[in-house]
Amino acid sequence: MVKIIKLKKRIESFQLDIKGLFLQDKKVHGLIGNNGSGKSTLIKLITGLMRPDQGTIDLGGLRSKDITFTTQRPYMLHDTVYHNLIYPLMIRNQMPSKEETEKWLEQCGLTGKEQQFAPSLSSGERQKLSFARALIFKPKLVFIDETMANMDLESIGVFESIITNIQKEDPITWVIVSHQPAHIYNLCQEVHMMEAGSHLFSGTPKETGYFMRERHEKQWSY
Numbered sequence: 315m316v317k318i319i320k321l322k323k324r325i326e327s328f329q330l331d332i333k334g335l336f337l338q339d340k341k342v343h344g345l346i347g348n349n350g351s352g353k354s355t356l357i358k359l360i361t362g363l364m365r366p367d368q369g370t371i372d373l374g375g376l377r378s379k380d381i382t383f384t385t386q387r388p389y390m391l392h393d394t395v396y397h398n399l400i401y402p403l404m405i406r407n408q409m410p411s412k413e414e415t416e417k418w419l420e421q422c423g424l425t426g427k428e429q430q431f432a433p434s435l436s437s438g439e440r441q442k443l444s445f446a447r448a449l450i451f452k453p454k455l456v457f458i459d460e461t462m463a464n465m466d467l468e469s470i471g472v473f474e475s476i477i478t479n480i481q482k483e484d485p486i487t488w489v490i491v492s493h494q495p496a497h498i499y500n501l502c503q504e505v506h507m508m509e510a511g512s513h514l515f516s517g518t519p520k521e522t523g524y525f526m527r528e529r530h531e532k533q534w535s536y
């Protein structure tokens with residue numbers, strides 16, 4: 315389990331302050347909250363891209379090479395689609411199998427574009443490639459930060475089924491940031507809600523729905 319305890323980080327006027335947030339292993343977690351509530355900052359802290367001012371992040375035995383993340387605007391190496399796809403394997407001294415790379419290219423709808431300069435891909439194509447690049451080395455903890463925001467409905471369906479199949483066969487831990495309730499309801503077992511830098515609530519998607527409805531009613535009942 316990933317345990318985040320008494321975590322604090324100030325970035326200019328923004329203050330992240332999380333008393334306790336726990337991510338159970340091998341589950342699909344949703345991370346939700348308004349723009350600027352601190353979701354991406356939290357991910358940067360967990361993945362080690364940023365250092366906390368205070369507090370602890372216990373990765374439960376995971377090493378940094380077991381963890382990966384994708385973003386809404388993924389960075390593409392100035393190289394071909396193929397080299398971008400196999401990059402995580404190369405840096406881990408693993409040989410990519412032809413079967414595996416072809417499978418991922420097909421699932422991403424990028425078959426035939428292997429030799430295309432990756433930065434010239436459309437934004438949705440780049441997101442799909444970054445998703446495949448994140449999964450090709452079989453990580454144990456994956457953060458998906460609004461990566462499906464520019465994908466068409468068919469591609470979203472493909473990636474939702476990739477996640478569902480991985481969870482059936484050899485489950486890993488996922489943290490999915492999305493502003494689209496359908497993703498959360500289709501995929502997640504547990505949802506964590508951020509508000510203004512704090513962790514407000516954790517529960518099942520159904521409990522989250524009740525929580526949000528109740529808050530909304532309270533806010534409008536004065």
Ligand SMILES: Nc1ncnc2c1ncn2[C@@H]1O[C@H](COP(=O)(O)OP(=O)(O)OP(=O)(O)O)[C@@H](O)[C@H]1O
Pocket residue numbers: 325326327328347348349350351352353354355356
């Ligand atoms: N480098 C920075 N300099 C100044 N402020 C920053 C910096 N990085 C983040 N912030 C601020 O920290 C706050 C939290 O940002 P963060 O990206 O974590 O929010 P988020 O919940 O992921 O938002 P969104 O849903 O819009 O992606 C925001 O108010 C943002 O402006």
